[in-house]
Amino acid sequence: MTRDDIGAQAAEQAAFDEVAARLRRDEELWTDFQALCRHGGRMAGTASERAAQDWCEQQLSVFGTVARESTPYAGWRCDHAVLTRLPDGRQLEAVPLLGTAFTPEEGIELPVLDLGRGTPDMITAAGDAVRGHAVMVQHEYPFSTRTVHRRVKLAAAQQAGAAALLVVQPEAGIGPVSGSSGRGGGPGIPAMGISAEAGLALRQPGARVRLCIGGEDLPQARTDTLVLDLPAGQAAHPDERVVLSAHIDGHPLAESALDNATGVAAAMALARAFAPRMHVMRRGLTVCLFSAEEWALNGSREWLAALPQARRAAMALNVNLDSLAGSPRLTALTSGFERLGGFARSGASLAGGDLGVHLPLMSNSDHANFAAWGIPALRLIAGFDEPDSALRLLLTPADTRALVDQGHLRGATVLAAGVLWRALRADSLGGLRNEPAPGGGA
Template identity: 25%
Template sequence: MSRLPNDVVGEAYRSDVGWRLLEELVDLNNRMPGQAGEHRGAEYVRERFEESGLADVTVTEFPIPGWWRGECSLELHGRDPPQRFERSHELVELPGTPAGEVTGEIVDVGYGVPEDFEDLDLTGKIAMAYSLTPEDYGRWVHRGEKYGYAVEAGAEGFLFRNHVEGCLPPTGDVGKIDREGEIPAVGLSTEVGDRLLRYCERGNVEATLSVDCRTEPATSRNVEAAVGPDTDEEVLFTAHVDGHDVGTAANDNGAGTAIAVEAARILKRVEDDLETRVRFVVFGAEETGLYGSYYWSHTHDLERVKCVVNVDGVGYSRDLKVYHHGFEEIGEAFDAVADEYGVEIPSAGTIRPHSDHWPFAQRGVPAAQGVSVRDDDGRGWGHTHGDTLDKLDPRDLRELSILCAAGLARLAERDRPVEPVDEAEIREATEAGGYDVGMKAVDNWPWGDERPWPWRDELER
């Protein structure tokens, strides 16, 4: 089929199924990987798939290293009056950080790009890096990469200061794929970060960073269901149900999960017209290492996967953008949707190695990420206390769900091939974009002898 029928589109625009699921997800408060809220969120998704009448509804549990947040503080020495930051709107631990207490001089390393660490000796010091990347740098430098450079330079602690105003310290994983990070790390609000910068400009600032947390084995869950004929090939549409606990993870990625459920419901209504099976997979534990998508991609036959469309970072507008990683056929399918609906859906071949499409793309499986376009830099409210339901609009959710469902219907056409490539091509593109530098810095380079996820040896035996 090339078009969704008008009555199906009209009904979808009045549906509140996705929005009601989103409300239920944010009301769980905490969907950290491996914790009770994430498990319950997976059950909500399962229930919605079953209510929509989808086939092969399954929940699969898998092991992860769980991380639980405790208290943290940053105390400056030698100041009158004493300066101590410990409130939740001032700083917050970064998942994967080890517990510990360190004392040292705070050193601002600017944006924390590789050049900022050249010939820099941070032995015994606490590094502070900005959450943005310079606009003209050519690639985004991930938080984990900045953390890795600080460790390599000898730092004893790491401060990650936000660029988004509003007393919103950022969170985000800095752990290794199978263990904690090396040094205690916290996110700072813009306001605290600016204050520390002012102090540093006047002279040395010594501080004690204290972090209390714990890491122990846990389990996460993937939820999946299918619609359409039983074909050898399948189109995958994916999202992740987990989210950081400092907000309610409404946009990242409650919105993506809601869109997956709504798109599945839409395609169920045209199931008899689909030419290829479409499988919806809502992963767990994306935020702490893409565990769910790595687990799924290494326990299934990828030769059966025609292509993958992953939504993560959708919800702050109705303006869809598709990063197709050089798989032009995916972009062309959404170009056709854009023409049909009279909207712009820009696409780009940029490599994006930081969400659930990546375990597929790195192995040459055609894979894309859908995001919503906005004017501000970085992830906006995401990974902060501000990632709450009030920032989203049900009209955006409906329109994005319709556009995604329409794109999936086109990708499911038998006469629309999407060709895989040798993973060497993806490796070359990753290197050409400069992403290999950061991935190697955080032990996350997926080619060669490295084992950047915990199940490879077990599953390849």
């Protein structure tokens, strides 16, 4: 390395250190996070979601014009949902999975089949015993290399002839677990998340339940994607954009604090820190705040599909912030882009931190929809492969601001700033895309 190279590297570090210092003393990061939590669970289609979107638009408009781009999604409204143990009539702690199929008005009475973890192999092995039953399976820590997602279990149970699915939250004293059914208005079976205590009450020979779930599918539902575009000041790549994203929406059980008030508050803090410095960046920054993420990533999928090709082609990288606290350890889920992990780690080192990397695609947040279009995309997440971390309480009534350590959120935001700085300042990001397979395949 030449003396000039060393000098340039030192100057780059010094310039970034100013951004990091601003973020470390940014009091609005924490007050924004708390304000988002005060809006409640922010489930798509509710007044809570709309109020949070209005508030986020107001906050971002300080840095430029915020577009509210109307986005369709497969909506759903639940008017009532009750799970009752038979024959004693005890009502159990339960919530419907978002978008789940409804029951007849009088409900359905079913025998319960407890399949423990309830993997597809276990469901298949149960054979005809599954048919006509309410199959009970365990909710798993969602951020692990071993996780079998609830929608995988639901699909397997439905295919095997189950009449309903019950997903048990494993920790006592927490309440039921929520989550998306992924049905999207199509065929399905009723599915509910239940508490550990409810699961225990049904783990007995001959257990039976009545499910009553009523509401309406809303196929023409719409939400808004908030978009703030901050052009670059230098002419190296004036048309390219780095997309910084997070999702506003959550679940009605609590405050959706970890998932994802943390990511939204961090995105707004990064916009504050970078907006005055865009004149030294080599490509622009687009901040996207999505909704309907909790609906099987429906919102960002529809938004990306509706964009003109030229607008998607300008997206050089997506940095998605989702669940940034609950553990001091941060991991980049790099969606199968082989060179993206090293790039993200170089940004983390700029911020003086360490970053884990998980290469295989995990379709557990909005980054997956960018990756599906061939756009290099990563999700920054706390607590990956840490099943004892606070992130085990996502999707439950415990996901409140009490779970979030301010130091964890601030450290994650500074580390994200390092990745973002590298992305906005790099000479080229073309090398982050995977090479075409032999024969021209993608």
